[in-house]
Amino acid sequence: MKEEIEYFERLSALFLSKNEKEIIKRDIEEIFRAFEFLSSLKIEKPVSLHAVEIKNVLREDKVKKNKDAVDFLKKSRLYKDRYILGPKTVLEE
Amino acid sequence: MKDIIEFAKAKNRKYNHFITIKEIRGKKGSLSGYYFSLKDSLCVKGVRTTAGSRILENYVPPFSSTVFEKLINSGAAFIGKTNMDEFGFGSFGINSAFGPSRNPIDPERVTGGSSSGAGGSTKLLEKYPYFSIGESTGGSIANPAAFCSVYSITPTYGLVSRWGLISYADSLDKIGVLANDPLLVFKVLEIISGADGKDPTCIRKFRIRKEKVSKVGVLTNTFEFCTEKIKNYLERKIEEISESFKVDFIEFKFLEHALWSYYIIATSEASTNLARYCGLIFGKTENPKAKSFLEYFSEIRGKYFGLETKRRIIIGTIVRSKGFRNKYYLKAQMVRRLVIEEYKKLFKRYDVLLSPVMPIIPPKIKDASKIRPIDTYRMDILTVPPNLACIPHFTLPVRKYSSLLVMADHFQENKILGFLERLGEIDDSWS
Numbered sequence: 262m263k264e265e266i267e268y269f270e271r272l273s274a275l276f277l278s279k280n281e282k283e284i285i286k287r288d289i290e291e292i293f294r295a296f297e298f299l300s301s302l303k304i305e306k307p308v309s310l311h312a313v314e315i316k317n318v319l320r321e322d323k324v325k326k327n328k329d330a331v332d333f334l335k336k337s338r339l340y341k342d343r344y345i346l347g348p349k350t351v352l353e354e
Numbered sequence: 355m356k357d358i359i360e361f362a363k364a365k366n367r368k369y370n371h372f373i374t375i376k377e378i379r380g381k382k383g384s385l386s387g388y389y390f391s392l393k394d395s396l397c398v399k400g401v402r403t404t405a406g407s408r409i410l411e412n413y414v415p416p417f418s419s420t421v422f423e424k425l426i427n428s429g430a431a432f433i434g435k436t437n438m439d440e441f442g443f444g445s446f447g448i449n450s451a452f453g454p455s456r457n458p459i460d461p462e463r464v465t466g467g468s469s470s471g472a473g474g475s476t477k478l479l480e481k482y483p484y485f486s487i488g489e490s491t492g493g494s495i496a497n498p499a500a501f502c503s504v505y506s507i508t509p510t511y512g513l514v515s516r517w518g519l520i521s522y523a524d525s526l527d528k529i530g531v532l533a534n535d536p537l538l539v540f541k542v543l544e545i546i547s548g549a550d551g552k553d554p555t556c557i558r559k560f561r562i563r564k565e566k567v568s569k570v571g572v573l574t575n576t577f578e579f580c581t582e583k584i585k586n587y588l589e590r591k592i593e594e595i596s597e598s599f600k601v602d603f604i605e606f607k608f609l610e611h612a613l614w615s616y617y618i619i620a621t622s623e624a625s626t627n628l629a630r631y632c633g634l635i636f637g638k639t640e641n642p643k644a645k646s647f648l649e650y651f652s653e654i655r656g657k658y659f660g661l662e663t664k665r666r667i668i669i670g671t672i673v674r675s676k677g678f679r680n681k682y683y684l685k686a687q688m689v690r691r692l693v694i695e696e697y698k699k700l701f702k703r704y705d706v707l708l709s710p711v712m713p714i715i716p717p718k719i720k721d722a723s724k725i726r727p728i729d730t731y732r733m734d735i736l737t738v739p740p741n742l743a744c745i746p747h748f749t750l751p752v753r754k755y756s757s758l759l760v761m762a763d764h765f766q767e768n769k770i771l772g773f774l775e776r777l778g779e780i781d782d783s784w785s
Contacts, residue, residue, distance in 0.1 A: 266668070273625065273671045274632065274648055275664055276656025285665050291728040292669060296614050299685050308688040312525060312744070 355379070355431055358389050358482050362433060362475070369456045371465075371475040374402050375434040383429030385545065388538075389484045390425055393469050394435040395442065396487065396529070397518040398422050405520040406438040406468075408451040409637040409658035419518025420553065421487055421529055421546050428545045433484075436471025440660045441628065442491050442522040444468050445730050446722040447498065449662045454719050457502060459754060463716040466501030469532070473498025473506075476532045480504075485533035485542055491522045492616050493737025495530045499749040500711035500757035506532040507539045510764045511744030512557045514543070515550035523623035524555075526616075526741060537780050539748075540771055558765060565772035570599040571704035573606045576736050579713040587753045588710050595708070598776055602704070612693045612739040617731055618673050618686035619742075625670025628663070631655065665727060694743045701763035706773045708758055709736055715755040746770060750779065 266286050270277050277285065309315070331343055339346045359377055366372050373394045378401075380386065392398065395405040397415035404410045426432065439449040447470025448454040455470040457463040458478040465474035469488030472495070476486045488495040490508045499506035508530040516527055531542045540562055547560040572592055577585050595601060631637035633654035644650035659667070673682040700707060713733060717725065740747040740761050748760040748770045762769040774780045 269668050269671050269675075271648075271652075272675070273667045274629070274651040274655060275659070275667060276652040277664060278656075281661060281664060284661065285668055288665060288727045289669065289672070291726070292617070292731070293672075295728060295731075296618060296673075296682055298610055298614055299618075299682070299689060302608075302611055302685075302689065302692075304685075304688055304692070308691050310684065310687040310691070312687075312690055312694065 355389075358479065358484070359433055361482075362479065365478055368461065369458060369474055369478060370453050371437055371455050371471040371478060372434045373404055373406070373437050373450075373452050373471070376401055376432070378426065378432040380426045380429045380431045383427060385425065385542070386429030387483055388430045389433050389479075389482055390430045390542075391432070391434050391436045391472065391475055391484075391486045392419070392422060393472050393486075393488050394438050395489055395520040395522075396421060396435075397520070398432070398435070401435065403435065403520070404452070405442075406440040406450040406452065407631075407659070407663070409631050409655070410520075411451070411638065413636070415518070417518065420515035420550050422518065424546050425487075425542075436469070436475055436486060438470055438472075439468035439494075440663050441520070441624065442468040442489065442494055443624070443662045443666050445493070445497055445733055446717065447471075447474075448719060448722050449660055451660060456719070457716055459503065460716075462718050464501065464719055464722050466498035466712070466716060468494040469498050472532050473502040473504060476504045476534060477502040480534045485531055485538055487529060487546070488532055489519060489522075489527060489529050490741060491526045491528075491620055492741045493734050495532060496711050496737045496747060496749045496757075496759060497734070499532050500751070501716040501755060503751040503754055503757070504532050504534055504749070505536045505539050505751065506530060506749040507543055507767065507770070508741070508747050509543055509547065509560065509767060510746045512555055513547045513560055513765070513767075515548070515553040515556040517550055517552035521623075521627045523620040524627070525623060526620060526744070528741075528744065536748075536750075536774055540767070543767065560765075560767055562771065563768055564775075565766075565768040567705040567769050567772040567776055568600055569704045570595060570601045570773070571604050571700055571707045572601055573707055573709040574603045575605045575609065576709035579735055580710050581714055584710060584713065584715070584756045587756045588758060591752045591758060592708065595777065599773075604700070606700075606709075606739065607696055608689065608693050609735055609739060611689045612742050613731070613735045615686035615689040615693070616734075616738045616742045617669070618682050619690065621666045621670035622674050622683055623670070625667045625674065628659075628667055631659075662727070690742055693739055697740075697743045697745055697761075698763070701766075705762070705769045707761040709761070711736060711749055711757040711759045712755075748774075750774070
C-alpha cells in the first residue's frame with residue numbers, strides 16, 4: 262500500500278510529508294473497505310450511467326440501399342465503360 | 355448597514371463566521387432592506403475569494419457570480435464572504451485554512467459544514483433581516499442549518515446558476531439559501547433561480563405558488579442512525595405532523611449505498627477540478643526552484659492544500675484509475691441512478707418525504723478534530739441521498755440542534771412550501 266500511495270501521490274501531482282503519507286495510508290485503507298460495501302449490491306439488469314434520463318432528440322437512423330453507381334452514370338450521354346468521358350486536359354505532342 | 359457590519363466585525367473575532375467582511379450596497383428592488391453574505395466559494399468582482407483554502411488566499415476574481423449580481427440587482431446589501439471547509443471538504447467546518455467557525459448556540463461546538471459560516475452567521479445575525487447563500491454537494495447547506503437551528507433550502511440541481519462558483523463536484527454542486535424565516539428562504543430562491551446563458555446546466559425558474567400537500571412518507575430507517583435524544587424530539591414532531599397529514603412509515607432502500615457512491619463520485623470530480631490549482635494560472639505562485647513542472651506543481655499543491663483536500667484528491671485519483679474505474683466509479687454511477695429511481699417511485703405515492711438531518715448534535719471543536727475521516731463521512735448518511743439524487747430538500751428546525759429534512763421530487767419546491775403552510779410554519783396569508 263505504501264508504494265501505491267506514492268504512485269498515486271505522483272499521479273495527483275501532490276507532495277505529501279512522511280506524516281501525511283502515514284495518515285492518508287491508514288485512512289484510505291478504511292475508506293476503501295467501506296467502498297467495498299457497493300459490491301454487496303447485485304445489479305441484475307443493465308442500469309444507465311446517466312444521472313438523468315437521456316432522450317434522443319435526433320431522428321432514428323434508417324439503413325437505405327445505395328443507388329447503383331453504374332446505373333447512375335449511364336444516364337450521361339458521355340458514359341463509356343463505367344466512366345464519363347471528360348475533355349482532354351493534356352495536349353498531345 | 356453600519357450597525358450590522360460593526361456587529362458582524364465585533365462578533366467575528368470570537369465566532370469566525372466571515373473570511374472577508376465588505377459592504378456593497380444593493381440597487382432598489384424587492385429585497386431592499388435585507389442583508390446577505392455568500393459562501394467564500396462564490397466569486398464577487400474585486401473581493402478576495404478563497405474557498406477556505408490557503409492556495410487561493412490572495413485570489414481576487416475579475417468577475418462576479420450570477421447569484422451575487424441577481425441579489426444586488428434585487429436590492430439586497432452584501433456584507434461579506436463566509437467561512438467554509440476548504441473547497442467544501444468537511445462536515446463540521448473545521449477544515450478551513452482560516453480556522454473553525456464557532457456555533458452561536460454554544461461556541462465550544464462546531465457550526466457544521468461545509469457552509470459553516472453561512473449557518474453560524476444566519477443564527478448569530480438573527481435580529482437583522484439577513485440571509486446567507488450556501489452551496490451543497492453532499493449536505494453542506496442542510497448540515498450547518500441543522501446544527502445552528504436555522505431554515506434552509508437546497509434546491510433541485512439546475513434551478514440556480516453556478517456561474518462564478520468555485521467547483522467541488524460539478525454533477526452535484528447546488529447553490530441554496532439559509533435564513534431565520536422559512537418564507538424568506540423561498541423568496542430568495544425565487545430571485546436567484548432561472549436559466550442562465552453562462553451555466554448550461556441551469557434550466558428553470560422557480561416561482562412561488564400554492565400547492566396542496568396531503569401525503570407524507572416518513573423514512574423510518576433513517577431514524578436508526580440518530581442518538582436517542584434526537585430520535586425522541588423528531589418522533590414527537592412526526593406525531594404532530596400526523597394530525598394534519600396522511601402519514602405512512604416506509605423505508606428507503608439505498609442509504610449506505612448512496613453514501614459510498616457519493617464519496618466515490620464527489621472525490622473523482624474534485625480530484626479533476628482541483629488540478630487547476632498548480633501555481634500557474636490559479637493558486638499561489640512561487641519562484642520555481644523545482645527541476646520539472648510536475649515537481650513544481652507537486653510542491654505548490656503539497657504546501658498549500660490542507661490534509662482533507664489531499665486525502666480526497668488521492669481517493670478521487672485512485673477510483674478513476676485503470677483497474678479501479680469499473681469496480682468503483684462505474685458502480686457508483688449505477689447506484690446513483692438506482693437511488694434516483696427509488697426516489698421517483700416514492701414520489702409517485704407521496705408529496706414529501708421526511709427524515710432527520712443530522713444523526714448527532716454538533717460535537718465540540720476539540721473533539722471533532724479527533725474523529726476519524728471514515729466516521730465523519732458516515733455522519734453524512736442522511737444528507738447525502740437527496741444530494742446524490744439532486745432533489746430539493748428543506749431543513750425544518752424542531753429543537754436545538756435537531757431538524758427534520760423535508761424532501762420533494764425534482765423541481766417540486768412548492769410542495770415543500772405547501773407542506774410548511776399546512777403545518778402552520780408559514781402564515782397562510784403569504785401569497
